[in-house]
Amino acid sequence: MFARLVYESFRRQKRRKLLAGAAIVLGVTVATAMIAVATDIGDKINRELRTIGANLVVTPQEDSLDLEIGGVNLKPPTDGAFLSEADLPKIKGIFWHNNITGFAPMLPVSVTVQHQGKQQDVTLLGTYFAKKVSYGTEEFTTGVRSTHPWWKVSGAWPKDDSWDVLVGERLADRLQENAGGVITVAGRQLHVSGVLSTGGAEDDQIVAPLALAQEVLGKPGAVKRVYVSALTKPEDAFGRRDPKSMSGAVYDRWYCTPYPQAIALQLTEAMSHSHAEQIRQVAQNEGAVLTRIEGLIFLITLAALFASALAVSAAMATTIFERRAEVGLMKALGAGKLAVAAIFFAEAALLALIGGAIGFALGGVLAHEIGRSIFSSDISIPPVLLPVILVIAVMVTFAGSAAAIRRAVSLDPVFALRGEL
Amino acid sequence: MSAPMSHQAKDLAASRARVPHTSMFLRMLLRAAVLRRGRAASALFAMVVAAAVATAMLNLYVDVQAKLRREFRNYGANIILVGKDGASLPADALSHVDALLAGRGIAAPFGLVVARTSDGQPIVVAGTDFDRVQKLDKWWSVSKWPENSIPTESQSPLPVAENATSVEQSSSEGLVGVRALPVVSPKGQEFSLSFQGKTLRLTPAGTVQTGAAEDSRVYVSLADFVAWSSVQPSTIEIGANGSAEEVAAIMNQLVQAIPDADVRPVRQIMEGEARVLGKTRATLLAAAALIILTAALCVLSTLMGWVFDRRRDFAIMKALGASGRLLNGFFAAEAAALGATGAVIGFLLGIGIAAWIGRVNFHAAVVPRFSVLPIVLAGSIVVTLLSSILPISLLRKVQPAVILRGE
Numbered sequence: 001m002f003a004r005l006v007y008e009s010f011r012r013q014k015r016r017k018l019l020a021g022a023a024i025v026l027g028v029t030v031a032t033a034m035i036a037v038a039t040d041i042g043d044k045i046n047r048e049l050r051t052i053g054a055n056l057v058v059t060p061q062e063d064s065l066d067l068e069i070g071g072v073n074l075k076p077p078t079d080g081a082f083l084s085e086a087d088l089p090k091i092k093g094i095f096w097h098n099n100i101t102g103f104a105p106m107l108p109v110s111v112t113v114q115h116q117g118k119q120q121d122v123t124l125l126g127t128y129f130a131k132k133v134s135y136g137t138e139e140f141t142t143g144v145r146s147t148h149p150w151w152k153v154s155g156a157w158p159k160d161d162s163w164d165v166l167v168g169e170r171l172a173d174r175l176q177e178n179a180g181g182v183i184t185v186a187g188r189q190l191h192v193s194g195v196l197s198t199g200g201a202e203d204d205q206i207v208a209p210l211a212l213a214q215e216v217l218g219k220p221g222a223v224k225r226v227y228v229s230a231l232t233k234p235e236d237a238f239g240r241r242d243p244k245s246m247s248g249a250v251y252d253r254w255y256c257t258p259y260p261q262a263i264a265l266q267l268t269e270a271m272s273h274s275h276a277e278q279i280r281q282v283a284q285n286e287g288a289v290l291t292r293i294e295g296l297i298f299l300i301t302l303a304a305l306f307a308s309a310l311a312v313s314a315a316m317a318t319t320i321f322e323r324r325a326e327v328g329l330m331k332a333l334g335a336g337k338l339a340v341a342a343i344f345f346a347e348a349a350l351l352a353l354i355g356g357a358i359g360f361a362l363g364g365v366l367a368h369e370i371g372r373s374i375f376s377s378d379i380s381i382p383p384v385l386l387p388v389i390l391v392i393a394v395m396v397t398f399a400g401s402a403a404a405i406r407r408a409v410s411l412d413p414v415f416a417l418r419g420e421l
Numbered sequence: 422m423s424a425p426m427s428h429q430a431k432d433l434a435a436s437r438a439r440v441p442h443t444s445m446f447l448r449m450l451l452r453a454a455v456l457r458r459g460r461a462a463s464a465l466f467a468m469v470v471a472a473a474v475a476t477a478m479l480n481l482y483v484d485v486q487a488k489l490r491r492e493f494r495n496y497g498a499n500i501i502l503v504g505k506d507g508a509s510l511p512a513d514a515l516s517h518v519d520a521l522l523a524g525r526g527i528a529a530p531f532g533l534v535v536a537r538t539s540d541g542q543p544i545v546v547a548g549t550d551f552d553r554v555q556k557l558d559k560w561w562s563v564s565k566w567p568e569n570s571i572p573t574e575s576q577s578p579l580p581v582a583e584n585a586t587s588v589e590q591s592s593s594e595g596l597v598g599v600r601a602l603p604v605v606s607p608k609g610q611e612f613s614l615s616f617q618g619k620t621l622r623l624t625p626a627g628t629v630q631t632g633a634a635e636d637s638r639v640y641v642s643l644a645d646f647v648a649w650s651s652v653q654p655s656t657i658e659i660g661a662n663g664s665a666e667e668v669a670a671i672m673n674q675l676v677q678a679i680p681d682a683d684v685r686p687v688r689q690i691m692e693g694e695a696r697v698l699g700k701t702r703a704t705l706l707a708a709a710a711l712i713i714l715t716a717a718l719c720v721l722s723t724l725m726g727w728v729f730d731r732r733r734d735f736a737i738m739k740a741l742g743a744s745g746r747l748l749n750g751f752f753a754a755e756a757a758a759l760g761a762t763g764a765v766i767g768f769l770l771g772i773g774i775a776a777w778i779g780r781v782n783f784h785a786a787v788v789p790r791f792s793v794l795p796i797v798l799a800g801s802i803v804v805t806l807l808s809s810i811l812p813i814s815l816l817r818k819v820q821p822a823v824i825l826r827g828e
Binding site for chain 1: 478492560630707774
């Protein structure tokens with residue numbers, strides 16, 4: 001009888017049930033999408049912040065002081081220590097290897113460019129452009145094209161295994177060279193595949209594949225520094241602590257948190273005779289920006305949850321209020337308060353479950369669309385969230401109906417049946 | 422007994438005749454709200470919440486860009502001014518830049534030379550204004566900032582430069598990079614640097630760590646630097662506030678004001694900033710649209726319930742001969758009044774929410790934007806009108822007798 005009452009109520013009052021159901025679906029959709037966006041926004045913004053450049057740098061441990069003014073290295077190029085190119089793939093073998101979005105080795109060499117009988121001293125910078133590197137069975141592509149996304153090339157990027165070079169735009173102006181030309185560097189004829197514009201010191205330099213720079217320098221396998229771009233957790237008080245002062249378990253927790261310092265330590269361990277450090281300009285500020293944006297989206301998600309809870313409650317209250325006559329009839333036929341309330345709650349629960357499931361699916365689609373249109377990458381919802389969302393939907397629906405149900409069951413059946421309040 | 426009654430009735434009729442016709446209309450509006458306090462209050466509550474949420478979201482949407490831009494200024498300079506072909510900048514370049522910025526940012530001058538330590542090692546020495554650097558490059562991790570040199574020294578650099586050996590009289594404070602420290606002053610003692618035969622005595626006031634080129638340098642105050650090396654600053658780093666267009670305008674003005682210099686944007690900072698701001702704004706817009714939609718739906722369902730609930734009032738009015746126009750007007754006026762009241766209360770509340778979010782998240786108040794009020798007001802009235810017109814148009818098709826019979 002109970003089941004039949006509930007079933008008939010759904011069959012006969014399609015309009016009201018659709019209205020309440022629509023409110024639940026919309027509420028759950030918005031809530032699910034916002035929760036998905038809020039949990040993923042940190043990762044998404046972190047990746048966007050990586051466009052500002054690498055946040056870690058690895059240098060040789062026993063290096064002499066840099067003598068760099070305005071990006072021009074004044075030190076004899078063979079001076080100082082070097083890192084080994086063979087160690088580079090190990091960067092992808094550290095604990096947080098999944099957080100490493102890319103790295104680019106750098107090897108600056110001072111060379112003379114011969115041009116129309118004149119000689120010019122410039123820096124030739126050897127690096128990876130988009131080089132395929134493999135570590136174990138894992139293959140990945142890395143280089144300045146991913147770590148330095150603000151570098152713009154008119155012409156073509158050189159291949160990493162070629163001897164083509166890029167010429168910085170100011171240097172290209174001075175040399176009156178364009179993409180497709182040939183320059184003579186340290187006695188070698190090099191094909192210029194494109195003109196590079198960075199807004200920085202590279203505009204006055206020649207950028208070449210790493211192997212070419214090593215050949216010119218006469219030091220095969222040498223790398224001066226490596227820029228590493230990593231997704232990190234904003235530094236907090238715990239992250240700033242000195243790892244040497246920590247005991248076992250605390251140290252493990254620190255080591256297994258992607259703080260910039262922890263990743264720097266792991267990089268130092270991975271590459272022999274190296275010293276990794278965070279580039280404070282990038283690493284410190286991205287923490288601040290990330291915290292602000294995450295906080296903002298979190299607060300807005302709370303607002304969205306609140307608004308959807310309210311919408312569901314309002315719709316439920318309205319539908320129950322409209323059914324006073326029905327309540328009167330039930331009570332006149334001898335139904336107790338409990339029985340009436342049970343029917344309403346059962347209906348509410350059914351609505352919440354159906355609406356919640358549909359809303360969850362729609363919310364997933366919405367989150368996916370938001371992710372694709374704004375961040376051009378997917379925002380996915382873990383399926384474990386479904387039971388949580390359903391429980392919340394049922395609870396909110398109950399809470400929204402409770403006041404209305406209480407008023408409905410306490411009505412005098414006589415007034416209710418006569419249509420008076 | 423009937424006499425005083427009728428007398429009273431007459432008085433009432435007379436007093437009513439004197440009042441303009443509109444008072445009945447107002448009376449109906451007011452009584453409807455007062456008599457069904459509960460339902461009216463819940464409709465108003467829904468309206469207030471919706472308006473508050475909409476106001477807060479719109480306020481944040483407008484303001485968040487400015488707030489985040491301030492965070493991005495912590496990345497330091499977004500414009501760099503360098504002398505053409507490595508030459509020094511004209512001496513008045515910094516005052517030109519300051520006049521041009523007029524509070525819209527901060528500029529720090531840098532002069533750089535390669536000097537030798539006492540045991541002959543080359544090292545980059547930079548002269549700068551510590552107060553400005555402290556404001557511009559907030560990521561510098563400095564153990565202790567040195568004092569800027571006493572201004573009198575900078576006004577008379579000539580006597581000092583003439584007899585360089587007597588510079589020893591007093592040693593200035595310098596800021597030493599963490600990698601440079603073991604080279605120049607491993608025990609934190611006084612050290613000397615020489616450039617073109619002139620010696621500068623320095624005590625390390627503190628160390629600087631940035632993870633970049635700064636770590637290998639020694640920083641001294643610009644006055645000491647110019648007096649010692651006779652080299653004028655060659656670079657001015659500028660952190661300019663404002664939108665991409667405003668920064669571009671500042672760059673244009675700089676090019677015109679200081680023709681001897683190259684003005685370069687720091688592209689990585691500017692592009693990164695634009696990207697992150699754009700994405701955040703888009704996310705916020707999507708969230709705002711969803712929330713406002715949900716809030717509007719909440720108002721719609723509450724109000725529709727309220728109006729539907731009063732179908733008996735509607736039927737009685739109709740049975741008493743009210744025209745369709747009057748009924749429409751009545752319910753529309755009611756809806757508009759509710760919408761306007763809710764919007765104004767909600768607007769105030771929403772400004773409060775936005776200010777609270779601003780304080781909690783950005784540690785700065787979100788400035789209330791009164792330009793949002795007309796939008797919220799218009800939106801609220803449209804939603805309330807819509808939610809009362811829908812049930813009314815349904816009810817109009819029904820005979821009043823049917824409604825009054827309770828069917």
